[in-house]
Amino acid sequence: MPAVVNDVRSFKAERAWGARDLAEVDGATVRLHWTDQPYKWHVNDGAEVFVVLDGTVDMRYREAGVETSVRLEASDIFVADIGDEHVAHPLGEARVLVVERKGSV
Template sequence: MQLIRARDFTASRAWGARDIANIDGTSARLHWTDQPYHWHVNDGEELFVVLDGRVRMHYLDAERREQVLQLQAGDIFHAAAGCEHVAHPQGEARILVIERAGSE
């Protein structure tokens, strides 16, 4: 049993994470960041849940055109397998990422 107060979580570097659980090969990690990630494609699906802050999520659509969504606390972005994307926080953000364990 553990209680995690996401709004209090910080890390010593951008995208620093706290592992919360590994359930049948799926990891749940709490991230803190104030810097963009990098363009990437996960090796499976990903759920990206903004718990605190705001994030601009850039992704490539089926025609490989860049699209941008503005996410705020409570919003969930689902990246299907093969979806190329990058997150740009607007200031500090705390994000719950659920994905295949070991994925980028």
């Protein structure tokens, strides 16, 4: 049965990076996350698609040991490939749609 998610801007989890599972597509999970705190530096074992739906997020990543940052606003997308070290730092509250391999970090 189809589903409509119409509470994105009001969604709030009990803890930073808490999520609502929306779907599983061919071994990938689609989750709506809420946060007001940075995540942790990590490397995924598969590609990760990170879509800011509400708020602002500074996405930091390292290339050849050099840290770079890009500011993501609502509707911006960050794609991390296998081996891309990255961390998300929200500026205030943010709601983010994340698509990644099921069970990934």
